[in-house]
Amino acid sequence: MNPELILTVRAQHLNSHKGEVCFPGGKRDAIDHCLQTTALREAHEEIGLMPEQVKVQMTLSQVVSKHGLQVTPWVGVIPAQVELVPNPAEIARIFRVPIRYFLECPAPITHRFERNGQEWLVPAWRYEGELIWGLTAHVINELLTVGFNKPSAFPVRPERRLAEKDA
Template identity: 55%
Template sequence: MLDELLHRVSNHTPHDLQADQRFPEAAVLVPITRSDEPELVLTLRASGLSTHGGEVAFPGGRRDPEDPDLIFTALREAEEEIGLPPGLVEVIGPLSPLISLHGIKVTPYVGVIPDYVEYRANDAEIAAVFSVPLEFFRKDPREHTHRIDYQGCSWYVPSYRFEGYKIWGLTAIMIVELVNLLYDAEIDLHTPPKSFINT
């Protein structure tokens, strides 16, 4: 079942960004556990970090000059942040790149990992490592919706709450693309939901 779903990712053509050469690059790994009930592995970033401290994110970070490509960046950062050995990751393919609030082009890479991995969080960067069943996001159980205006477009981004963790922003956008791709969930980021109140 998981392999059938991941076949959609490998055949997916991500949306491209215009004029993306102007931005520094980063990559994140979107780890999915290989199990009957696949889960996404996420991190809670340490509160003392200068950017995105205390926020939920996929493991990842800035591309180093010596990184041969962005897949290498994603795998390197995942090993540094949560102790995930690159050899345990089967990289399936990229999702669409996004521009962060700090002006960094972030490319997500979906990867399959065993469900028995013992994570070793880098305390300087990561406060917690946790997993969320993919099925949780399939029904779009948003707590509320954030409106984000970017390059003349409005994005209506869900904010999820799972066991006390708030999942929103770029991470939520990546999850929506993945869930739409895997399950035909048809979660629309460009039309406000009926429950949306513009504050």
């Protein structure tokens, strides 16, 4: 078995996170009876993944995005032969990264960006020309730590983590 992560590149015409690498996902709708339903619905809308094709394994820690949105990452397993199709309204492309790449690759690089007039340095990975950084990189780091016993590649974002009482 050679597990892979499914990542997407967001469409350039979107208002937020355009051209950035992320996992499939999005905001909870009123029709979603729980966050797992949201995750499965969004994966279907963005990449054509049918909810019944996903064997949900676990959630990772809830985090708050740079825009103040609470994010609950879900981990699932799908059959290797599943065809995924990007929804051009949201996704420019889909790509897969073997988890082995993150387990065996050298330490993450440092990505420099500016936000609100301040410069930030954050850990990131490059894979096939794509920059994997920010919340997506932190979710991957936690998955590697929790699911594969790899020592953390970089510090947890305590300023973005929800307190236990807030979760």
